[in-house]
Amino acid sequence: MKFGVVIFPGSNCDADCYHAVSTVTGQDVRYVWHEERDIRDLDCLLLPGGFSYGDYLRCGAVARFSPVMKSLIDHAAAGKYIIGICNGFQVLTEAGLLPGALYRNDHLKFVCKPQRLRVERTDLAFTHFYTAKQVVEFPIAHGEGRYYADPETLAKLEANHQIVFRYCEEDGAITDAANPNGSLNNIAGICNAEGNVLGLMPHPERRCDRLIGGTDGKKLFKGLMETLRVSAISQRLR
């Protein structure tokens, strides 16, 4: 099993992702420079947070044209896993791998704080180690994390259960007060219809060690690792 962490010019959470994934899963991780095209050795790709291409034009708008993105689209089409965190989520929406868009927070401020989230889907490769409606805490750090989709797209996302994480109160209540950026329906993270591409604004990789505030993010990487392990075994048996 092998993980890859993509580095665009301006990515700045790549080392955190690398550290979290290698420590939590104990598997091989390698960096993938944005100009690379051959990523066939990888089972899961992580698009880290940061400011790819200086956030020029719109967050993630220019990263979409990096050479690695074509291979990344093939990787997704093959049913392999992708996690886009923060700027990585923005890149995935700009590339059309996830629906909707992320734009300026409603209060215009960059928000950087621990944030409670409710896990809405626990049948995904990424989330099956969490319990239904479990409240977790991941940090958020973004200026443009406000999720928007037109009413039809939003209704489809809800009907297909593609909303994976929602901003919530301590007790799991979904309220406006718990919404840190004005995202529609308190959306913090979504997946594609197939469930192999996940995008989220909060940072699970920053909650994988007690030393830096908590371990709620570990289950995401452990769950994915378990899925990959089981599918590798079943492939060998076939």
Added chain:
Amino acid sequence: MRYHVQIEITLKPTVMDAQGTTIEKALHKLGHASVTNVRIGKFVTLEIDAAYANCAKNAADEMCKELLANPIIEQYDVQVSETNPEVAA
């Protein structure tokens, strides 16, 4: 023929423009009480070599759809002219 293209990109009317709202409040505080509907956008200028003005317009439309605007949240307006509007002004 070298055409001068001006592109205005703004958030769709259905998408709440937090910057516009904040600037509007600031203008009210400065005493401009009658100001409403402030919207903030981006302005892009570029030049295109094309046979006709409509070819330049079509090329610019394509660029907006592909990169310059995000059609999910933004709308755009393309103006094409033979003379540089900034110099002419």
